[in-house]
Amino acid sequence: MKIDRRCFLSLGIGGAAGLALSPIPWKLADDSAIWTQMWPWTPVPADGEATYVKSACTLCPGGCGISVRKIDNRAVKIEGMEGHPVNDGGICLLGLSGLQLLYGPNRVKTPLKRAGERGEGKWVKITWEEAISEVAKKLGDIKEKGESNSVACISGSDKGTVPALFKRFLSVFGSPNFMRMPSIQDSYEIANNISLGFIAQTGFDLEHAGFILSFGSGLIEGWGSPVRMIRANSSWRKAGIKVVQVEPRLSNSAAKADKWIPVNPGTEYALALGLAHVIIRKSLYRNDFVHAGASGFIRFRDLVLSNYSPDSVEKITGIKKETIEALAVDFARSERPVAICGRGQGKSQGSLGEVMAVQALNVLVGNINKEGGVFAVNDPAYIAWPAYQSDAVGAAGIKKERIDGAGSGKYGFAKSLTNRFAGAVNSGSPVSLLFVLESNPVYSLPDTKDVKDAFKKIPFIVSFSSFMDETALNSDIILPNHVYLERYEDVPATAGLSKPVVSLARPVVSPQFNTKHAGDVILLIAKEVGSPVADAFPWKDYQTCLEGTAGDKWKILNKEGFSSDPAFTAQVVNISPGRFDLSGGVADLSILFTPVNSEEDSKAYPLFLLPYDSFRIANGYIGTPPFVIKTVEDTVLKGKDILVEINPATARANGLSAGSYATLKTPKGSARVKVHLFEGIMPGLVAMPRGLGHTAYDNYLAGKGINVNELIGTVEDPASGLDAAWGIRANLIKA
Amino acid sequence: MSTPDDKTKGVSAETGGEEAVASFKGVDEKEQGEGPGGFIVLFFIIGFVASLIIGWVIFPKLLYSQKRQPVDFNHVLHVETVDNGCESCHIFREDGSYAGVPKLAQCADCHQEVQGDSPQEKIFVEEYVAKEKEVPWLVYSKQPDCVFFSHTVHVKLAGMDCVTCHGPIGESTSLKPYEENRLTGYSRDIWGKSMTGIKKNSWDRMKMDDCAECHEKETGRKSSVQTDKDACFVCHK
Numbered sequence: 001m002k003i004d005r006r007c008f009l010s011l012g013i014g015g016a017a018g019l020a021l022s023p024i025p026w027k028l029a030d031d032s033a034i035w036t037q038m039w040p041w042t043p044v045p046a047d048g049e050a051t052y053v054k055s056a057c058t059l060c061p062g063g064c065g066i067s068v069r070k071i072d073n074r075a076v077k078i079e080g081m082e083g084h085p086v087n088d089g090g091i092c093l094l095g096l097s098g099l100q101l102l103y104g105p106n107r108v109k110t111p112l113k114r115a116g117e118r119g120e121g122k123w124v125k126i127t128w129e130e131a132i133s134e135v136a137k138k139l140g141d142i143k144e145k146g147e148s149n150s151v152a153c154i155s156g157s158d159k160g161t162v163p164a165l166f167k168r169f170l171s172v173f174g175s176p177n178f179m180r181m182p183s184i185q186d187s188y189e190i191a192n193n194i195s196l197g198f199i200a201q202t203g204f205d206l207e208h209a210g211f212i213l214s215f216g217s218g219l220i221e222g223w224g225s226p227v228r229m230i231r232a233n234s235s236w237r238k239a240g241i242k243v244v245q246v247e248p249r250l251s252n253s254a255a256k257a258d259k260w261i262p263v264n265p266g267t268e269y270a271l272a273l274g275l276a277h278v279i280i281r282k283s284l285y286r287n288d289f290v291h292a293g294a295s296g297f298i299r300f301r302d303l304v305l306s307n308y309s310p311d312s313v314e315k316i317t318g319i320k321k322e323t324i325e326a327l328a329v330d331f332a333r334s335e336r337p338v339a340i341c342g343r344g345q346g347k348s349q350g351s352l353g354e355v356m357a358v359q360a361l362n363v364l365v366g367n368i369n370k371e372g373g374v375f376a377v378n379d380p381a382y383i384a385w386p387a388y389q390s391d392a393v394g395a396a397g398i399k400k401e402r403i404d405g406a407g408s409g410k411y412g413f414a415k416s417l418t419n420r421f422a423g424a425v426n427s428g429s430p431v432s433l434l435f436v437l438e439s440n441p442v443y444s445l446p447d448t449k450d451v452k453d454a455f456k457k458i459p460f461i462v463s464f465s466s467f468m469d470e471t472a473l474n475s476d477i478i479l480p481n482h483v484y485l486e487r488y489e490d491v492p493a494t495a496g497l498s499k500p501v502v503s504l505a506r507p508v509v510s511p512q513f514n515t516k517h518a519g520d521v522i523l524l525i526a527k528e529v530g531s532p533v534a535d536a537f538p539w540k541d542y543q544t545c546l547e548g549t550a551g552d553k554w555k556i557l558n559k560e561g562f563s564s565d566p567a568f569t570a571q572v573v574n575i576s577p578g579r580f581d582l583s584g585g586v587a588d589l590s591i592l593f594t595p596v597n598s599e600e601d602s603k604a605y606p607l608f609l610l611p612y613d614s615f616r617i618a619n620g621y622i623g624t625p626p627f628v629i630k631t632v633e634d635t636v637l638k639g640k641d642i643l644v645e646i647n648p649a650t651a652r653a654n655g656l657s658a659g660s661y662a663t664l665k666t667p668k669g670s671a672r673v674k675v676h677l678f679e680g681i682m683p684g685l686v687a688m689p690r691g692l693g694h695t696a697y698d699n700y701l702a703g704k705g706i707n708v709n710e711l712i713g714t715v716e717d718p719a720s721g722l723d724a725a726w727g728i729r730a731n732l733i734k735a
Numbered sequence: 736m737s738t739p740d741d742k743t744k745g746v747s748a749e750t751g752g753e754e755a756v757a758s759f760k761g762v763d764e765k766e767q768g769e770g771p772g773g774f775i776v777l778f779f780i781i782g783f784v785a786s787l788i789i790g791w792v793i794f795p796k797l798l799y800s801q802k803r804q805p806v807d808f809n810h811v812l813h814v815e816t817v818d819n820g821c822e823s824c825h826i827f828r829e830d831g832s833y834a835g836v837p838k839l840a841q842c843a844d845c846h847q848e849v850q851g852d853s854p855q856e857k858i859f860v861e862e863y864v865a866k867e868k869e870v871p872w873l874v875y876s877k878q879p880d881c882v883f884f885s886h887t888v889h890v891k892l893a894g895m896d897c898v899t900c901h902g903p904i905g906e907s908t909s910l911k912p913y914e915e916n917r918l919t920g921y922s923r924d925i926w927g928k929s930m931t932g933i934k935k936n937s938w939d940r941m942k943m944d945d946c947a948e949c950h951e952k953e954t955g956r957k958s959s960v961q962t963d964k965d966a967c968f969v970c971h972k
């Protein structure tokens with residue numbers, strides 16, 4: 001007997017037989033099934049108690065109410081707040097994705113001080129005490145030199161207590177330079193100031209309007225308060241309200257309108273005047289509305305009757321005179337017709353003439369101050385703080401001219417002209433310290449190079465950004481604010497609303513990082529700077545300030561999440577018929593209606609680059625979150641390539657075909673782009689979306705596409721100082 | 736009585752039998768001379784027994800890791816002091832959802848301070864209550880994430896007893912070790928303590944078949960739960 005191969009074979013067979021009768025194969029089969037179905041590394045959301053917190057969205061000027069679902073201490077879903085006067089349960093893509101901003105990787109987690117060169121991205125962590133005393137020390141030095149007016153602040157908004165605290169800080173300190181990011185609000189404000197004699201927003205009761213004539217406004221692409229606009233749009237559909245969209249490009253709004261009228265870009269004002277011409281000639285206007293302000297009306301009438309006949313307007317706009325005649329009659333004969341302007345989302349200002357001409361249409365048909373019409377809306381009235389005392393330097397500083405020129409000289413009608421800021425700094429206006437609040441000017445102001453140059457000239461830049469955005473990257477010190485889901489703040493919604501609403505943002509979760517409320521930080525800086533600045537801020541902290549400011553409305557705000565009490569929110573100004581002065585205080589009306597074009601060589605740049613807004617791409621302070629960027633069509637962004645829209649005719653003329661690469665050249669710069677052929681854009685134009693080409697932010701956003709602001713510039717409207725640019729001359733060369 | 740057929744069969748069977756015996760003997764003799772016949776059987780048995788031991792004794796030890804709960808807990812003691820049985824602590828929230836293991840705040844209602852002299856209680860108060868840290872309890876009955884189970888439906892609507900699925904845990908004076916399946920990460924109690932998968936009590940296992948078994952019994956449906964229309968998505972959302 002000896003042990004041989006067969007013994008081992010037998011051992012194996014015995015083992016196998018035993019194995020089959022053991023639980024190993026059966027148990028392992030079952031376990032591996034469970035394992036593969038639920039990989040242990042797949043995150044599983046923790047279970048817990050579901051609650052809802054009412055708050056407000058601050059991601060755009062829309063001012064929607066939100067209701068955030070939480071599981072224990074984690075926010076898991078943002079929904080629109082039912083019953084909120086702005087959005088009544090609705091929410092937009094961006095609002096829905098807010099949690100990615102809260103929990104995303106791009107948060108600034110602690111105060112940071114620049115260690116390397118500006119923009120290099122090298123930082124050292126500092127404590128809040130160090131950060132605040134550093135800023136206060138800089139301010140002290142500036143004041144000592146008597147240069148308090150060289151301190152400036154760029155804010156995303158000028159409404160609500162936080163911007164008001166910053167503005168107050170600058171005022172007591174001795175600087176008039178509180179600026180807000182440019183938007184169509186600037187233009188409406190100036191137009192109202194000229195035609196009514198006071199600064200006010202324009203509000204539209206669009207839900208009840210009977211005819212909508214939109215001069216390029218992205219009705220369903222984020223103009224005004226986006227969710228509200230989408231709801232209004234559905235109500236128009238249901239009620240059979242006619243919508244006419246005048247725009248060089250078949251945007252989504254144009255596609256959804258009853259009629260799309262392509263117009264030569266930048267000539268929308270002429271169409272409005274042409275319509276006014278027909279309305280006046282055919283006596284379709286409301287006498288009572290225009291006659292009381294007779295002198296203005298007569299000058300306006302004479303101008304449009306002599307210069308803007310449908311014949312001449314056809315030449316300017318490219319729109320057939322029959323179309324103009326018919327549209328004018330249609331508009332004037334409709335019940336409650338409303339004309340609105342502000343291209344796309346209304347993030348650019350446009351020329352004053354355009355706003356005045358469009359407003360004139362509303363005045364002519366008398367649809368002012370009534371249901372379904374147009375209203376003048378004052379700034380929210382609830383922020384009434386006691387007067388402050390400043391010292392000699394402060395008092396002298398505040399009287400100095402603003403850096404952007406607004407409010408004085410030829411810019412006398414304007415409140416803020418941030419579009420002029422970079423130019424002014426580059427041509428020598430000194431700014432020694434800049435606060436940047438809830439905005440990203442380095443990315444979102446036109447002419448990026450110019451803006452960056454201006455920033456280089458500013459010795460000390462303080463960013464309050466919650467995110468490592470382009471401006472934060474180019475600053476010297478970052479004092480990160482809580483994101484909106486972590487803080488209390490009043491959120492006045494005034495974007496085109498006829499009945500303003502103030503909502504309350506409140507902490508849905510406790511701060512995730514070592515951040516501080518910008519309201520608290522400015523109070524702390526004021527304390528550190530000392531008297532008399534400190535004395536102007538008698539509040540213990542921001543919360544006390546907010547509650548005190550809201551006064552007896554605090555309870556309601558806290559309970560309901562919003563207040564639409566007109567006494568509290570904003571005053572809708574009662575405008576009597578005839579109050580609108582169609583030619584306003586402008587002596588020479590023709591200046592108002594002179595088209596502003598860049599004077600670049602039309603040979604080198606035979607085309608026009610036209611930026612456009614998309615609902616799926618955020619282009620303000622907030623960078624598009626990952627959820628949202630995923631929804632961008634591949635005719636807009638493919639991989640890292642941005643696609644520009646051109647008409648097939650333009651493509652043929654330039655030897656381009658669908659999907660081919662090209663170099664897009666403008667007087668401001670050039671970029672490599674891909675071509676998308678689109679019948680819905682007028683020949684001769686190249687359309688590019690705003691909001692791409694970030695250099696900051698996470699991997700989902702950074703490096704994708706081109707920032708159109710790098711390719712366009714500003715064109716100053718001589719009548720107002722507004723940025724009248726709607727595009728720029730360009731050339732598209734096959735790469 | 737036999738038919739000719741039967742006889743034929745019988746004969747041939749017999750003949751076959753003899754042949755088989757003969758041939759077996761033949762082999763045997765041949766192997767005995769030069770082969771390891773006994774060893775083969777022995778090795779077979781060794782292999783057989785060894786893998787049975789590995790399968791039934793060692794494998795479970797390897798598959799499951801033993802973990803202690805962060806704090807020990809005496810269910811008996813607590814059940815005695817509350818009025819509403821299990822639901823006193825394992826509450827249903829206002830919205831009807833089931834809260835599962837109590838949160839620290841619930842415990843802290845009574846356990847702000849150390850009561851008595853149990854070292855476990857001391858740990859609990861000092862490490863968790865004082866530091867406001869939730870106790871990371873290990874949940875024996877935690878189902879995989881792909882399973883949707885509503886306690887409300889079973890307890891409130893169907894009137895089931897906690898014991899039916901969870902066993903007499905309320906009668907335990909200390910918490911047994913938590914055995915975690917190293918592969919899946921789930922508790923051993925889902926498959927059941929017995930590796931055979933055979934159960935004596937309704938609470939011994941909590942696999943899908945166990946759900947199905949009870950559902951079949953209670954609803955009187957002949958077909959299995961899985962083949963019913965929409966059946967999968969009732970529990971696997």
Ligand code: SF4
Binds near residue numbers: 093096227
């Ligand atoms: S529309 Fe604006 S305010 Fe409303 S949810 Fe969207 S981002 Fe927020």
